[in-house]
Amino acid sequence: MASYILKRFLQLIPVFLGATFLVYYLVFSLPGDPIAALFGDKPVNPAVAAQLRTQYHLDQPFIVQYLLYLKGIFTLDLGQDFSGRPIAAVLGEVFPVTARLAIMALIFEAFFGILFGLLAGLRKGKFFDGTVLVASLIVIGIPIFVLGFLMQFVIGVQLKWAKPTVGAGAPIPDLILPALVLGLVSFAYVLRLTRTSVIENMNADYVRTATAKGLSRSRVVTVHILRNSLIPVVTFLGADLGSLMGGAIVTEGIFNVPGVGNRLYRAVLSGEGPTVVSIVTLLVLVYVIANLVVDLLYAWLDPRIRYDS
Amino acid sequence: MTPENSYPKMDSTEAIPHFVAPLEETPLQATDKVNEDEAPSSMWKEAWRNLRRQPLFILSALLIILVILVALFPGLFSPLNPANDVCQLQNSNGPAAAGHPLGFTQQGCDVYARVIFGTQNSVTVGVFTTLAVVLLGGAIGALAGYYGGWVDAVLARISDIFFALPMILGAIVVMQLPMFRTSRTAWTLVIILALFGWPQVARITRGAVIEVRNADFIKSARSLGVSRFRALLRHVIPNAMAPVIVVATISLGTFIAAESTLSFLGIGLPPSAMSWGNDIQSAQASLRSNPWPLLWPSFALILTVLSFMMLGDALRDALDPKARKR
Numbered sequence: 001m002a003s004y005i006l007k008r009f010l011q012l013i014p015v016f017l018g019a020t021f022l023v024y025y026l027v028f029s030l031p032g033d034p035i036a037a038l039f040g041d042k043p044v045n046p047a048v049a050a051q052l053r054t055q056y057h058l059d060q061p062f063i064v065q066y067l068l069y070l071k072g073i074f075t076l077d078l079g080q081d082f083s084g085r086p087i088a089a090v091l092g093e094v095f096p097v098t099a100r101l102a103i104m105a106l107i108f109e110a111f112f113g114i115l116f117g118l119l120a121g122l123r124k125g126k127f128f129d130g131t132v133l134v135a136s137l138i139v140i141g142i143p144i145f146v147l148g149f150l151m152q153f154v155i156g157v158q159l160k161w162a163k164p165t166v167g168a169g170a171p172i173p174d175l176i177l178p179a180l181v182l183g184l185v186s187f188a189y190v191l192r193l194t195r196t197s198v199i200e201n202m203n204a205d206y207v208r209t210a211t212a213k214g215l216s217r218s219r220v221v222t223v224h225i226l227r228n229s230l231i232p233v234v235t236f237l238g239a240d241l242g243s244l245m246g247g248a249i250v251t252e253g254i255f256n257v258p259g260v261g262n263r264l265y266r267a268v269l270s271g272e273g274p275t276v277v278s279i280v281t282l283l284v285l286v287y288v289i290a291n292l293v294v295d296l297l298y299a300w301l302d303p304r305i306r307y308d309s
Numbered sequence: 310m311t312p313e314n315s316y317p318k319m320d321s322t323e324a325i326p327h328f329v330a331p332l333e334e335t336p337l338q339a340t341d342k343v344n345e346d347e348a349p350s351s352m353w354k355e356a357w358r359n360l361r362r363q364p365l366f367i368l369s370a371l372l373i374i375l376v377i378l379v380a381l382f383p384g385l386f387s388p389l390n391p392a393n394d395v396c397q398l399q400n401s402n403g404p405a406a407a408g409h410p411l412g413f414t415q416q417g418c419d420v421y422a423r424v425i426f427g428t429q430n431s432v433t434v435g436v437f438t439t440l441a442v443v444l445l446g447g448a449i450g451a452l453a454g455y456y457g458g459w460v461d462a463v464l465a466r467i468s469d470i471f472f473a474l475p476m477i478l479g480a481i482v483v484m485q486l487p488m489f490r491t492s493r494t495a496w497t498l499v500i501i502l503a504l505f506g507w508p509q510v511a512r513i514t515r516g517a518v519i520e521v522r523n524a525d526f527i528k529s530a531r532s533l534g535v536s537r538f539r540a541l542l543r544h545v546i547p548n549a550m551a552p553v554i555v556v557a558t559i560s561l562g563t564f565i566a567a568e569s570t571l572s573f574l575g576i577g578l579p580p581s582a583m584s585w586g587n588d589i590q591s592a593q594a595s596l597r598s599n600p601w602p603l604l605w606p607s608f609a610l611i612l613t614v615l616s617f618m619m620l621g622d623a624l625r626d627a628l629d630p631k632a633r634k635r
Contacts, residue, residue, distance in 0.1 A: 018470035026483055137622060141615030143566035145573050146589065146607045153596060246475040250570060265574065268485040280482060284473045 008295055012288050019284045020073075020277075024066050027273045028058070055079070056274055069277070078278045081267070087278045090263065095282065097170045098252070098259035102244040104175055105183030110237055113187045117194025117233075118226060124199050133195075136188035144247070148181045148254040165256040178255040182248055186240050193236055197229035204228070231301050238294030242287025352551065356627040366623035372616035379425055380432035387425040391418060391583060402599040414588070414602040415595045423588055424609050430584045431613065433495045435565035438502045442564075443557050446507035450514030451549070455522055455541050461515075468508040477570060479505035484576040493579050498571065502564055513556045517549035524548070551628040558621035562614040569610055585610045 052058075056079065057065045072078055078087035120129040139147075155177060156164025162177040201207065202225055210224045211217075249261030256262070260279055267275035360366045379386050388408075396418035403413040411420035453464040471479075483489065483501050521527065522545055530544050531537070571577030572586025580587060585606040592603035 014466050015469045015473055018466070019473040022470060023474070023482060026486065137618060138611075138615060141562065141618050142611050143569055143614065145570055146610060149589075149593070149596065149603065150607070153600060157597060242473075243475050246478040249477065249481065250574070253574070264481070268481055268576065271485065271487070276482060276485070280474070280478060283475075283478065287473050287475075 005296065008292055012292060016284065016288055017070075019288075020070070020281050021066060023280045023284075024069060024277055025062075027277050028062070028065065073281060079274050081272055081275045087275055090275070091260075091278065091282060094258060094260045094263045097257060098245055098248050098261060100170065100172070101175050101179055101182060101248055101252070101257060101259060102241060104172070104179035105186070105244050106237060106241055108179060109183035109187040109190050109240070110233075113190025114194050114226075114230070114233060117191040118198055118221070118229075120191070121195040121198030121202065121229075122221070124195075124202075129195075132191065136191050139184055139188040142185075144181065144185060145250045145254065147184060148178075148251055151177060151181050152254060166258070168258070170257055170259070175257070178251050178257055181255075182244060182251045186236075186244065189236060189240075190233060193233050194229060197232055198225055201225050201228045227301065231298065234297055234301060235294050238290045238297070239287075241290040242283065245286055246283045352628070356551075356624075359627040360623060363623050363626070365619050366627075369616040369619035369623065372612065373620060376428060376432060376613050376616065380428045383426045383429060387422045389419050389422040391422045391426050402595060402602075411605050412599075412601050414592060415599070416591075420602050420605050423583060424585070424606050427583045427585045427588060427606060428609070428613075430495050430578055430582055431565050431568055431586075431610070434498050434502070434568040435561045435613075435617070437496075437499045438506060438564040439557050439561040441499060441503035442506045442510050442560060443553065445503060446510030447514045447546075447553060449507065450511035451518050451541065451546055453511070454515035454518030455545060457519075464511070465515075468511050471505060472508045474505060476502065476505040476567060480567065480571055481574065481576060484571060493577070495568075495578065495582075498568055498577060502567055506560065506564065509560070510553060510556060513552050514549065517552050518545055521545050521549045555621050555625045555628060558624055559618050562617035562621070565617070566610070566614050 057068050060068070076088055078091070081087050081090055116132055120132045123129050142150075152164050155161050163174055164177075166174040166178065206228075207220060207224050210220045215224075245260065247261075248257070248259060249265055251257070252259045252261035253265055260283070264276065264279045266272075267279065384390065396414070396416045398417045400409075400413040400417035402415055403409075403417070405412045409419045409421065411424070414420055414423070449464055449468065453461040474482075480498075480501050483504070484493070484497075489497060489501075526548075527540055527544055530540050535543070568577055569584065569586030569589065572582075572584045573590045575590065577586055578584045580591075588606040589603055589610075592600075592606070596603055
């Protein structure tokens, strides 16, 4: 097991380096001057531009820039954003908000997705199953920004069940509606995945054995069917945590959540390269670690998988 | 068939009592009979036979044909061309009127004409991104799965790198670059969405190719002297296409949604281009007073995305016997 963890960890290194390199290259090395873009329509002040170039090492060869940036990541010195605040402090402020939002969305999609998926799978081919399938397809088909607007308009503005925008500090009650929107599409995927998996496992020999032994229906369903069906679902959920945090950019924009996505979007619009790179790096890191955790969770869910072989 | 017929008559006077229950068997001729009049059935023919009976498939196929017709010949569906017919501010947020069935936007533009003419950009981005993704991801996935070894290891790591960047996030980073800020067209979007969209197709293709590459018919082709690369092109890839087609159909919907999302964020198609995403974005300001200019392009978008996803779903059921619902 230990050697497996080590091996998986070593595999992460090239992915992390590659992804950060890619983003860094895209932001800083493609044609177009990020510093000139920063001035917008105003004339470029040569002194300020030179100062900024030195500050972000843009006067150095590209590979040196990248290595200096990597060093910054490991020493947690990410530089400053263009208003002069340390990027690390900005991230420390926005990251918890998005993490809270993404985890709420994840809990919502996992709980309801698995519940409905299990019920639909057990009632395969019945009316409930068909309804749930069609409904989930419709949910998957609606782009998240349209979904966000519709929910904001109907629930927030017309019905007034929740606040249409999130207040300062992003308290948890305010985040319920955005989390619902954020998790809704993945909810449909979790549901379908659980359903397929449950249908596959329902006819397995060990389920028949468990029933024949005289175990109660609820025990057969929860322990024998559900637990075995959860393996693909857990993979999806792990990978989804990363996409939820990265995908929160649209939801956060609509509901005005002061999170990572919102900050990233502002950085993108104002052309703050260093902030963009730092935030994307953080999101890549979350994604990669979530995938590692998923791999390790397999052992707990399915003891048939052995890592040492 | 009665059980007595299946036993030879005993030619003796005394009847032998039966202690074993009579067998009920299908005669061998019946099972061995092959219908030689029918042409040999292929996976695709069987899939087509299965598809024709699915209401979901028929519905989505009709919708897709309609959407493609609208994209190719928008003039047939709307007498007004938003490019020529200047919007009248006096019509701002106006309700439906004669000749303007869906009312007006805040700028006084005809909503129906804009929805019809906005189809083209969305469908262009969706179709060509899917083509690019299938070609790029399919080629990489097929090479990785077929040759294995270090080719696979290197290609897998590369696709992992792109996989770690969610598509919308990657597209946002690229679209904000100075070189893309000034000139953006549907083709820019195609390139960028394809750049971050190919790993998924590569993964699916790789898996499918690995499943096929050791099949007996590949071995027999190779032993007949077909070269390794030719076997990949002529025998492996055609037989590994089914899951790729399913994923491509579903992705087409995703790419159309992604184009709208980026346009909505202001970093997709330029504001002058007609697109559902742009229209939804500009209608956002007057959402509370007049939601219709936001709702109609949204409906068009949802319907289009949904029909491609339904088609993919139906194809999956038809092409993958394991996942077949019934």
